[in-house]
Amino acid sequence: MDTSKKPVAGRDALGAVGAAPPPIPNQDSECVIRVNNLVKWFPIRSSFLQRTVANVRAVDGISFQIKRGQTMGLVGESGCGKSTAGRTLLRLMEKTAGEVWFEGQEIFSLSKEELRKLRPKMQIVFQDPYSSLSPRIPVSEIIGEAVREHEIVPKAEFDDYISYVMRACGLQEYHKDRFPHEFSGGQRQRICIARALALDPDFIVCDEPVSALDVSIQAQIINLLKNLQRDFGLTYLFISHDLSVVEHISDSVGVMYLGNMVEQGSTEEIFDHPLHPYTKALFSAIPVPDPDVKMNRTILQGSLPSPANPPKGCKFHTRCPDCMDICSAAAPEWAELAPGHFCACHLHNDAARTARTQENAERTKAEEHAKEEKAS
């Protein structure tokens, strides 16, 4: 592990940029990861002839970037595509379209061997620490297996290195020979984090890393992740349902709805001035500890529509309390509404966007009309 990495501190800069992205330069030393219009659809095949009859549009064109040493929180309801985004951008599954630049390399253009070499630098920590650990392998081997495979340290230093990583993650080195079932949930998640850290990564996708843990243990794991970030200059994509945790750990936040990013900005900006009705609804559901505080809550109507057949126009229009006529006719543009604060909602259109939206809606209507006429 490169212990000479300088601690990285501060949440002064925004690590996220929006969808209609400019051409992405191949090299940007400030950003560890740049995602450009990433799309991941899962085909639904007919039982007869296995033809693709529809697609689950799990991720439908998202763009963002994360600066070195920073954390971007990714939030949204269950099923909105957070995990699929996290896994696709690590190339744990193949993309449908788009680009992912990691340390200046477009990861989908790499050969198998090039990707294998890059793997240690991009890691993932999953929600359930029990199912992601093999029950019959001792902890030293769980942490060390990939260290050996990728020759992270010379053989002679292997044991000391595993002890060092375990200590860094708050584990006792004399527990090396124990098996996962001999640990508590929090300790098991520390083992998962140690396994990722041992490969000397630059970037870790943390997919709901504390959701399966007790609240008291959650804080310990969050603090561990923050300390490791400070000590080793790690960059995180932090996926979570828990907005309080996201506020605590993230420098920037992206809000996803049905495969799309609907709002993005610095954590302060998003939490202090949310603009998108969906973000506002998510925030209004955060529990308030004081029972005397009266909340004007926005209750989201209905459930998440199917990503295989998303609503036309703004995908949120079927549930939006502020829905207007234009919302079902045209998708809103992604626009920077305040410095570094991006949002896609017709409520915030300026005159130029309104005109473009109207034009798009009319064109779509004309195309649909022509199609119907042709069909009849």
Ligand SMILES: Nc1ncnc2c1ncn2[C@@H]1O[C@H](COP(=O)(O)OP(=O)(O)OP(=O)(O)O)[C@@H](O)[C@H]1O
């Ligand atoms: N392998 C797959 N094949 C088909 N559909 C899938 C597959 N993986 C995910 N999906 C679908 O893609 C959509 C997004 O799933 P995903 O797991 O990314 O959501 P999520 O935001 O991580 O949800 P949660 O918060 O519950 O973890 C869902 O509709 C899901 O059913």
Ligand code: SF4
């Ligand atoms: S575009 Fe319309 S439906 Fe979509 S979030 Fe904004 S107001 Fe609501």
Ligand SMILES: [Mg+2]
């Ligand atoms: Mg998930």
